[in-house]
Amino acid sequence: MKRRSLLQGLALLPAAPLLASQAPRSLAAAPAAASVVPLDKPHSAWRELLSAEAYAVLFEEDTERPGSSPLNQEKRAGTYLCAACYLPLFDSRHKYESGTGWPSFTQPIEGHTAFSRDFKLIFPRTEYHCARCGGHQGHMFDDGPPPRGERWCNNGVALHFIPQGETPPALRS
Numbered sequence: 001m002k003r004r005s006l007l008q009g010l011a012l013l014p015a016a017p018l019l020a021s022q023a024p025r026s027l028a029a030a031p032a033a034a035s036v037v038p039l040d041k042p043h044s045a046w047r048e049l050l051s052a053e054a055y056a057v058l059f060e061e062d063t064e065r066p067g068s069s070p071l072n073q074e075k076r077a078g079t080y081l082c083a084a085c086y087l088p089l090f091d092s093r094h095k096y097e098s099g100t101g102w103p104s105f106t107q108p109i110e111g112h113t114a115f116s117r118d119f120k121l122i123f124p125r126t127e128y129h130c131a132r133c134g135g136h137q138g139h140m141f142d143d144g145p146p147p148r149g150e151r152w153c154n155n156g157v158a159l160h161f162i163p164q165g166e167t168p169p170a171l172r173s
């Protein structure tokens with residue numbers, strides 16, 4: 001009985017910092033600043049470094065066609081970086097098949113993403129972006145698998161996968 005209630009308590013833990021992070025973008029940047037220093041770079045300056053598709057998703061908040069990303073099939077161990085600034089955002093251990101047609105994760109690398117709210121579909125969705133360059137990555141929903149119950153639905157074109165054992169590129173500024 002005691003073990004069960006402890007586990008239930010642990011399952012509730014991630015919810016608290018998450019709610020605190022759902023502040024407007026300017027406020028959410030503050031907690032992440034301890035490990036990630038936000039870049040002071042205009043979004044338009046990324047255009048020449050990215051494909052047209054990646055730029056549209058990252059800096060014009062476009063959404064890629066479901067099922068279009070090769071990363072849907074990526075099963076190797078490794079790290080998923082922001083395709084713009086190369087900040088590591090997700091670990092392959094947290095990737096799962098959500099059946100949505102977009103690469104999906106149960107959690108991000110702590111402190112490397114930040115939230116804002118978007119009302120494009122009338123009801124509010126939790127948009128998240130790279131905490132360093134501000135590039136839009138995807139949306140977080142609360143219908144994911146336990147224990148966190150989170151589904152981080154990411155545009156594959158906004159990510160850059162580095163298999164385990166390969167040296168990641170240096171951060172881009």
Ligand SMILES: [Zn+2]
Nearest residue numbers: 082085130133
């Ligand atoms: Zn970035």
